[in-house]
Amino acid sequence: MIDRSFISYSLEHMAMPTFLNSPMLNNLMELWKSKTGSRPGLRIGGSGMDKTTYVPSLDQPVMWTANPSSQYLVGPSYFKLVREYFPSDTQITFGLNLVNTTDNWQNTVEFAVAADESIPQVDLFEIGNEPDLYVSGKQRPRGWTGKDYAEEWKSVANRVKTVLPNAQFQPAVFAGSLKDNFDLSSLVRAGINNYQFKIPTYSLHFYAQSACSGNQNLDRLVDHNILGAQLQRFNPELAAAEAGGARFTMAESNTVSCSGFVDVSDTFASALWLVDYSLAAASKKIERIYFHNGPTTPYSFFIPKGANGLESGIRPIYYGVYFLAEALALPEPGSTTKFMVKPISLPVPKETVFTKTATLPGTKLTTIENQLLDGSTMTQTVEIAYPMITEIVLPTITRSRTTSQRVYTSWVLSTIWTSQEITLTKIVRRTKPLIYTTSSVYAAPIVVTSTQTTTNPQATNIGNFPSYDGVFLARAVILNLSPYNTSDEKVLNCRSCSAPSPAKYGTVGPRKSTRMTVTGFQPGHRLKLVRLRGPGLNAKAGVNVSGIAFSEETGEVTYTPRPGSIYVEWDGTARFDILASEAVLLVDEKVL
Template sequence: MTSILQLLPLCALALASAVSIVDIPANSPKRVLRPDLYGYSIEPSSLAPYLQSDIASNALGEIAKIAGVPAPIRVGGNIADQTIYDKDLKVPSEAFPNDSTVDVLRIQKDWFKGWKEYFPTGTDFIYTLNLRNETTAWVNAMLEAQAAIRTLGDSLTLLELGNEIDHYINKGWRNASWGTHEYTQQWRRLTGQILSSGFYKNATHKPLFQAAVFADPPLVPDQHDEIDDFDIVNVTRAGLVNPRIIETYAVHLYPQSTCDEVRRARLSLNLLSDHSVVWKNISQFIPQVTAAEKAGSRLVLGETNSASCSGQSGISDTFGAALWATDYVLTAASIGLDQVYFHLGHQSEYSAFTPLPYEYEGEELEAGVRAHFLSHLFLAHVVAGNSGKGLKISPLAAANASDLSGYAIYKGGRKSSLEKLVFVDLGVWNSTTGLHNPSTLSATDSESSSPGNRPQRTLQVNTPWAEGTPVEILRLQGPGTNAKSGVTVSGVGVDVHTGRIEGEKVAETGIVGQRGVVSCGISQAEAVLIQKA
């Protein structure tokens, strides 16, 4: 077997341009890298449309095969607090006034049926109960909990109480006294009713709870809907601490927004394609992670995506969004936010899958898979083989710039060994190909292109691997940052109409050079996974 440089013409070309030398620190702090780090949050009113199509089922089935575990699914969102349990309803669910504009979602127990059959075997579900009305002894929430526990069984791992409860004053659902202390009292009251109920006590499997579910990030003022004290530091100080039943706390984050014209005007694909922006957004949660861990629980990004209020086509549905999501998830994992749930609506511009055709802004959009789903396919390979003592992640300080990020992946316990390396080039490179996807708005197909040849750089990584160690390289590739199609993981893509894998994997192979040096080329707007073969 010859060296990587001899095997990979891209690397040889890159030597003529920039060279990035990357050292691997001997004793860097490491965080758990879960095999189910990438999950999805589905708006309750969108669940029925998703179950009418095989697209998401097929795509997530492929993920489970590679990662070794299915992606976790949270059924929650704004409509969770507008969901009414109606045992006399003649159909499983009914949205009023319609599926596109929902004021009230009525459900009965049959609504929970089919979830386990649709999603891959072993999928863990989180379900959000309606916390909006506290004046009726939580009758509605109790009926929801009973139906979910009895129908979903051991697939229901966690219950949430309310969605984005730090927006309740602004929505008119609580008065000005609403804060961490009052919320903690109500949370304890409802969880106490659930825990003491016959349906919970008699359940073979008893789900635990995901607490907090806060929307407003600590340090982004224009993402705040109201003045309050809701964050993990404050809520744990207020006494919402019970590791016996609180598995996780959840926060939500949307780095951009389409919710009003001021923020919509600032939307930019270039802001997604910037690791320094990703780090600024994620690192604000470091004190929140610490507070959750001190309370004996974990912190997760329970709902997120590229831009709030359903995203923006031409930004949210591009290859650039796939590179952003890759870097975003790994950055989150590196600080201890070990699971990230990307929000889905069945007609949302940021959704990775659109289950059914629909008319939008004068266009007929097809059902399908969008380019940014390929980030999940790539990360499934990153976490593959995550068994035994599991994998851990550490960011690489030598690969930390606006246009480049890097991560070391380790296996084992105290004497962990380097197993994989991930690098994400976030430099913007716009192409004239792959600009259309039939499930996205053609009006947002890009007309921008970057001049000249696509830039490349050589990564020269000083690893502890022995000379001659065989390695494999996989690449998350697309025609350009602005592409909506043609995205692959080393030649493997997803059929945009069915969600099934297509193409043949073309993995590059080579060996570690002298003194443990691994040299590999990376194009602008590309991610690479280097792993021991």
Template sequence: MPRLTTIASLLTAGQTLAFSTVTVPSNISRAVLRPDAYGYSIEPSSLSPYLQSTIASTVLKTIADIIGTLFVPDLDAPSVAEPNDTTVEVLKIRDDWFRGWTEYFPPGTDFIYTLNLRNESHAWVNAMQEAAAAMEALGESLALFELGNEIDHYINKGWRDDSWGTSEYTRQWKRLTGQILASEFYKQASHQPLFQAAVFADPPWVPDQHDEIDDFDIINATKAGLVDPEIIKGYAVHLYPQSTCDEVRRARLSLDLLSNHQVVWTNVSQFIPQQEAAEKARAPLILGETNSASCSGQSGISDTFGAALWTTDYVLTAASMGIEQVYFHLGHQSEYSAFTPLAYEYEGESLTAGVRANVYSHLFLAHVLATKDNKPQQISALPSANASDFSGYAIFGEGKHKHKHLGLEKLVFIDMGVWNASVGLSNPSTLSATDSTSVSPGHRPTRDVRVQTSWPSGTKLQFIRLQGPGTNAKSEVDVSGVSLDLESGEPVGKIRKEKAVVRHGGAVEVSLRQAEAILIQLA
């Protein structure tokens, strides 16, 4: 039997070295790792500001050039937002609002569009008009429709009465999808988008993030009949591990808590029963909207290098559990946004447009997910790299070396230990009031990792690092020497791939600084 847990952690007070021994069991369970495992969800009122700036297009193109596939923006946005562009009650759009999306985003970008489920009167006339306009304008770029957003909050918002639950929702969902499928605009279209169902907001195990008492989850919805693998291509849920929505939850916000693998695992694992219910219904479960903290995040936490390490671990943890896609929410004035399109005034400060430290997780993950010709990959979380400050993943595929079965191609290790730096603490697109003043004492610790692999000795390897000054850094972050210009998002520098070889018996040795991630891949 393979040994599953062999971690030796020797770091104590006064020492600057940790050592971890990791094995890759031959019989480890695997999950699908999609090349589009992560994407972006854009706040409705924010799409127009993003389209007024080149920064999103620039950043997405840089990542697309690495990965060979593209992100899937989830767009349900207005042309006119009432009462204002940050607190939206009414969304008003015109047919021509859709124009320009396919020109702005990189070629090959897919869109998921959320239709209006709130207004059920007059035979869903708003939703039908939206569907027709979106299909005509977006064509083959329109991958899926969603029906409504966070529909488990509809009672609390006053949009449905107390009878609203999975049974009534399923009835209305089937009625509206039936109308779309039977419509002339749909039947005559050369490309016919299918549907993503559910779109539930409340996490199963976090009662204080539930806005109302209801039975909305994937288990109950599928039991109520929300099952149709011919047209349902995914079930969406939302997840925010922390929140700024009220003072009680805001007081609990912590960068140290965010940068903790065991907390990541606990947050994601609550959806395992939901994932199993979705799989039984023959469609994947996806995290359709997520980020570090609900209600737009918190500067000093959401826009730091620690958030970049969290994002990296979060996406890979979710994928290893069978949650195939994760969409990170963007708002043009949201503190958790990886990049902001326009300058704005916020809390008495003038913030510039630009990229933030958390965007580097996406740049690093592009290398992790990249695969030649979209060949299949699988991922496993490594049991012997599973601590609060350390996680590891094995990725299997064909790569450059053809196997009868998918073979080990890549390894990813993330040191999530908190190390607070004295440099890189400011970023003109973030609040200066939240620049860290905490500095870790002494020298930055290093973790030596020894991995036992199936690779033959002498096999050539490449290392790519996600690195920054420290957990609290807002700038001076890079991926093996490649950074993004703070204002334009343009890539700066050339990637430096460290070279190594597999040692005797399949051993791979690498050093990892505290608060750093590394990709080890076949050269």
């Protein structure tokens, strides 16, 4: 079942005074709760937690010092700041320093005790951040492995447990290298499990791309096949967490590591990625995702008032969070509805043959068919359409009409066949659908007009869900991840962004729209239709969820969304259009 606090926040100790000087964080967390019934969790941690020292005599919440090295000093007023800002139902995971071993981690233990006594919302402790990077960061000597980490972790945890017998922990906190025994199976075998300590959850970190390694790309961010491969490697960790008697969380996550990347993390693409990633993670039974935010970092959901160098405001990625809140919203206050996500694949056509007609500059009208099997190739570049995989995710609630029994399940349709235009230099015949994508949408605007026919219809029916015995769909989230970038300079920058996206990468040609047919909803019902839409993947303004608007100062909703609606025909089909790079939510509010 999806945790109602599934989308949560991760913030650094040193960033807390800036965030907590603005009502924006609390307002956005409250908005999530108003939809899902539970407030997002908060993880206070990150790389700075291993540079943090508790100083009981300090007269300010947090202070940075360069002596003897870059460190953050925390005083008692810090606890008061956190305690009074967050409501009592906020679950806080509190980060502790593992790097500083002075006096057998005495300051770390004192910090834990002071936090526990001063902040009632503290639920879990993390000890150390990304210890699998300690050697490369020169925080531990060469040859230090996960086995050494396990012994150090147990030493600190046992000291904390001695003073705080009810202390709960969230161990691992690995960056995700999964080498040198920095994996959950090794930790469980080393005695770091829910049978030796109170460990509700283990955690790893996940970023789709990395700014530190120069790996950042807008179109690749929304490639679901890449995302699927990235998440696949966590399967053994999920199994190990269960073997250790606990659940699995992504305690630090976002688009691009190392604080994000301008023109990727601060664009509409990040909102679509967040929806796709979150539902894919939920389908793997990942308990919760803590999205890392900084006061001015490119991947932040918002910029709070008072942050240095930038104006306050809501970033495009947050609209993905709100869209998910709508998708996971309780049907009514106090409802016990729970959600699950389960992958389901669509049938694939056995044979797909396309005919393409195109007008090329300087040539006569040329008809090209995919039946040229004489071995000849084209010397000119021509345009061919072929099927492309697009992700479909359908969290659903179903109910039996005859028994009134409610079944809360979900569907993830990993395949939908749509048209995509690319450039090739020869004609080929394919008797099986292609299952890969390409970034070469257009080499140049050489096609003046084009038409397309197929020998068998493309499969855009994403339904065919079982509707026997009065069981019907209640909700559906459809993601069209076909890339589209805008060249409209008016939407390439936002109030809280540091710079505009470059205009030269706009997609050539009109934005594609696909007519969708969904089956499985109850005939005769009207469905609420909510759209997550932006001018293009690279847009930083003009993003919305059915028209919702926020105050750029406080994060309060200033204009409530106005969803559309569609009608379910008596044959059980519902039809709607979806643009390239868009998400749609369908809700049958009569099915609880």
